[in-house]
Amino acid sequence: MDFEEYAAKPLLATAGIAIPRGEAVTTAEEAAVVAESLGPVVVKAQVPTGKRGKAGGIKPADDAAGAEAAARDILGMTIGDHTVERLLVEERADIARELYAAVLNDTASKGPLVLFSTLGGIDIEEAAAQDASAVRRQTVDIRTGFDSAAALRLVDGLDLGAATAAVTDVLVRLYDVWRSRDAELVEINPLAITGDGSVVALDCKFTLDDLSKARHEDIAETGVPDKLTDLEAKGRELGLTYIELDGEIGILANGAGLTMTTMDAVRHYGGTPANFLEIGGQSYTKATPALDLVLANPKVKTLVVNFCGAFARTDVMTEGVVKAWEELKPDIPVFFSIHGTGSKEAIPIVRERLKMEPYPTMDDAVKAAIVAAA
């Protein structure tokens, strides 16, 4: 789950990292009131995507009237595919130097990775792509953590001068935010050294590991809710991963890998998938609500049921689908392919109760479904 700047920065402040004074607002009038008390400000669009500055979503203002005008410009603007509905109004910092700092999950080292660069700012990705040494990297043993000695080694020779101690202090605290908040990513860009030598986080991106949400209910509400269609929201309520697509071949399969492959097969043979829906893993007993969900999409013209059971028992899944089929009596053709755990019991269920024969391969079932949809 991603957190926008206004929700992420308080996590830094709680950990003792300096952030500018400011407030989140949703109207131009509120922006003026906040600016009144802060003096020169920056008005920043709050949307869960990058490149806000380049899109015109970040504007400086010298006073309340200026902030109100900037807020009117930015509210309602489209950035990425998001409409701006919220702004962060912050006191303007006197930036002497822009740094970059991040802690993220690193699959290669199987642990946390701390990143630091003196080339902070909007072009950090380009700088890193041109010269890998522009961003320093430090892997961390999560059992022992990241201390100030490690932070000092990371910035060694980077000529941070009098700010060195403050920067390494931020790095240690940033790691603590990552660790204590089960972050996947926490990133400060830019981390500014100001004219008076203090070190301030001028932006922050924070991504919570969704699998740890239960440990962080206190902050989960301030995260950006996923953009879901009505059917996707219904799927989530049922504990099913359902993604609505534009095509006409409904797909019900077990396991993310097999479901993706069934979509690949539909495309390969010239059809268009209507959804991603997997009922493998712990959700293999939910075949009935799953079928309900697939059929609720009016674009679905035919349905492929593709099971290749390992953990997910095909007899249990098939019983669920066939029972749901008998109840719902849908008016579309269905094409089965069933293999793996429990298939000896599953195939007769389809044969006897739906009076049809499962196809010998996924490819055959998919091809038949595409022909029937045409």
Place this chain on the structure above:
Amino acid sequence: MSDLAGMIVRAPDRILVQGITGRQGSFWAERMQEYGAKVIGGVNPKRAGEEFLGLPVYATAVDAAKDTDIDVAVMFIPPMAAKAAALDAIAAGVRLLVVLTEHIPMQDVMYFMAAALDSRTRIMGPNTAGLVTPGETFVGIMPAWEEGICRPGRVGVVSRSGSLGTLACLNLVQAGLGQSAVLGLGGDPILGTTTIEALQALEQDAGTDAIVLVGEIGGTAEEDAAEFIATMTKPVVAFIAGGASPAGRKMGHAGAIVVGDKGTYQSKRTSLEGAGATVLDMPSQLGDVIHKVMAS
């Protein structure tokens, strides 16, 4: 971490089932026993000292290891309890720990991965369907006993996904072939045993003549393995799932800085083909292609 050959399970391997008394733990422990796997006991702290499926139940894996020899531990443990169970198995000194659990918080995974690096334990998973060596033994949640899917043979199968690994096995058997070893790596982003290590183990394995690699979009496992594949003596046939899936969206710059533009279907396909692997459009092409590469 144990040597590469240790990831291939063998008939004499002595297996401890953590969470044996649960619904899934007991269902799969019985399947393993029926297959002939040497399940030597289970773990459930609340039922320590009892007997279950004719086996002793221990409070911890460490307790079990004091009582008997254990080669492999397999976890039927819910996500929030997985870290403690994994650390227990590592402390017990097992050669191989098969983590079936999915949805384990990522920092918990990192924690027991770090502990395993300092130990003799190799981890498979998390979120793996397990390991099958047809005709010898199996550990996990694969339909090893289904003759239409798993059969002794000379093709090694490496798969991140359980359902797709099963499909690859099915396609091999339909083509009249069998498997030397089925290695489930797991669907999580951070894995104890990576694609490259599984390929190295099968390259060394005297019972393997060719390898099927089943990957999927996301991560850089296939790209990372390409350099090694180029040096292999045995042919590799690959399928990458997810070519038709919409790309995921990530916030922040850090992801792009660390992995660049790797992880897409095209990046994986190009890397593997550049290394000399044959990449299939569809898994159903596997039979024909593997016959061809094994004959040449």
